[in-house]
Amino acid sequence: MSSAPPAAPPGYLAAVRHWIDRNVLALGREMRLSYLPPLMVYVAAGISGLTGIVGVFFVKERLGLSAEFLAALGFWAGLPWALKVPLGHLVDLIWRWKAALVFAGAGLIAASLVIMIGLLGHTELMRALWSVETWLCSPRCSRPSGTSCRTSSPTR
Secondary structure (H helix, E strand, O other), X not given: OOOOOOOOOHHHHHHHHHHHHHHHHHHHHOOOHHHHHHHHHHHHHHHHHXXXXXXXXXXXXXXXXXXXXXXXXXXXXXHHHHOHHHHHHHHHHXXXXXXXXXXXXXXXHHHHHHHHHHHHHOHHHHHHHOOHHHHHHHHHHHHHHHHHHHHOOOOO
């Protein structure tokens, strides 16, 4: 004969229901359409981070690189993001050449994408010219630099 599960105290269930209503469901009630674009940006950044992790594992397996090398490369590739604020100030100082910086940044991004496509699609051909590590360093480090340079916005 099985025994019934112990009954929750009468006020406990009401307290849990009230907490969920106050802390979870209230978010939906307070949602406004104007909140959607920033939320979409944050969701896209999160998904990009997850796919970036998958991409690192794919590159590691496909190109036979060590995890230590990829971790060090991730550190160096992250430096332009850390320098984005001073780069924004630099753009303010040389405002009349902002168009050149935008083109330079777009060029770095385009070059990094072409190198990555070539590296993943034609590995042996690329390996005949330079080592895989050298090829991988250039787009991993130039793309964040190009993005930082291209998207630095003035404070004016």
